Amino acid sequence: MVRIVGFKQREKEDGTSFFILELQGGIEMTLSKETGQFYATAKKAYVTSTFDEQTCKALVGSEMPGSIQKKEVEPYNYVIQETGEELVLQHRWVFVPESDNTARQEKLVDQLMADNYIFSRNGVSDLAHQAI
Known part of the structure; x- marks a missing residue:
C-alpha cells in the first residue's frame, strides 16, 4: 500500500497548470554505509493527475x-x-x-x-x- 502524502502544482510547456500527487510507501529500515546504524526511511514517487487543487487536498491521507x-x-x-x-x-x-x-x-x-x-x-x- 502507498499513501498520498501531498501534492504540488506544475506547469506544462504551454503555461497551463496541473497537479501531481506525492506518494509514499511504507516505512523501511536501511543500514547507513557511513555510520553502520539503521535509519527509518520511505520511498516516494510522484504521479500526474487530472484533479483540481481541492480534490488533491481531499485525497491526502488516502491509501492505494x-x-x-x-x-x-x-x-x-x-x-x-x-x-x-x-x-x-x-x-x-x-x-x-x-x-x-x-x-x-x-x-x-x-x-x-x-x-x-x-x-x-x-x-x-x-x-x-x-x-x-
Whole structure:
C-alpha cells in the first residue's frame, strides 16, 4: 500500500497548470554505509493527475494498493538542495499498481512451473528419472 502524502502544482510547456500527487510507501529500515546504524526511511514517487487543487487536498491521507519501485532510466543530473552537490542518477522511483505486481508475480510463477523438470521428487531430479 502507498499513501498520498501531498501534492504540488506544475506547469506544462504551454503555461497551463496541473497537479501531481506525492506518494509514499511504507516505512523501511536501511543500514547507513557511513555510520553502520539503521535509519527509518520511505520511498516516494510522484504521479500526474487530472484533479483540481481541492480534490488533491481531499485525497491526502488516502491509501492505494501498490508499491513504489526502482526503475532504470537514462542518466540525468540531480542536485541535492541542502548541499548543492550534483549527482548523476540512472533510476527513478515509480508507482506500480498492485494489479501490475500481481500479474508480474503470476507470470513468474507460470514460468517456473513451465520448467517443472528442475524440481526434484524425493531428492532425485526429474532429469535423473529421464536418464534411467
